Amino acid sequence: MSGFEGAVAVVTGGASGIGAACVERFRSLGAGVVVADLVVSDGDQPQVDVTDEESCRQLADHVRDRFGRLDHLVLAAGTILDGPAPLMESSLEGWHHVLDVNLNGLLVSTRELVPIMVDGGTITVITSGEYQHATVNNGAYCVAKAGAWMLTKMLALELAPRSIRVNAVAPGFIETPMTAPFLAGPGRRDKLVDLTPVKRVGTPDDVAAAVTYLAGSDASFVTGTTLWVDGGIAVNER
């Protein structure tokens, strides 16, 4: 597969996990890629906080100066609460932080980057199966991801006149630094695999493959939708 030669992609959250796999995929398919993350993984890349307008403005300036165009935006920056807790017992500070990164950050970064995006570009939002399914002790995250799904649909409508397609990928359980502490718990991996129809835990590249499909010309009639990448667990578990 090719089709990304000469194209430029920005991947928020690109220093780790799913975002890093998207960076690798786009690079291997010939695109120039800018990693936009709080963590600077490459000295040539700016440090970016997706919740901060000025930081995202500087990111847009960097992409414009370095490449002069933007074709694909992948919004993979995300976070979870350190200590899962019921909504009635969790801090408002934690609520604001999770909403800020997982939801507000999507809009803040998109607003700064869309003006430099070419007509016909794509935006892919990494949501989660939890955009649709409520998970105990994970309220802020579920609410943020539900909002991310509606934002995806709104952007698909509003950017359609520029032929910019906007879709979401909803991963199930993917092995990344975010999920490593959970998976390390006794018996959890086996239980998860047992619940998953394809009988394995997902990899970041499973998600990246869906992202490059949605960004590519094979998906030219696809916008405003969600592609689940979860090994079928949503079908089995709920």
Ligand code: NAD
């Ligand atoms: P990860 O922790 O490995 O990577 C998240 C990245 O986001 C990190 O590099 C982090 O530095 C960056 N980030 C956090 N806050 C930021 C900010 N304010 N500005 C810029 N960058 C910021 O996590 P992951 O598992 O790769 O998750 C990637 C995305 O996928 C997230 O949106 C997450 O909610 C979603 N997701 C993950 C899973 C899973 O099972 N791993 C499942 C469903 C959805």
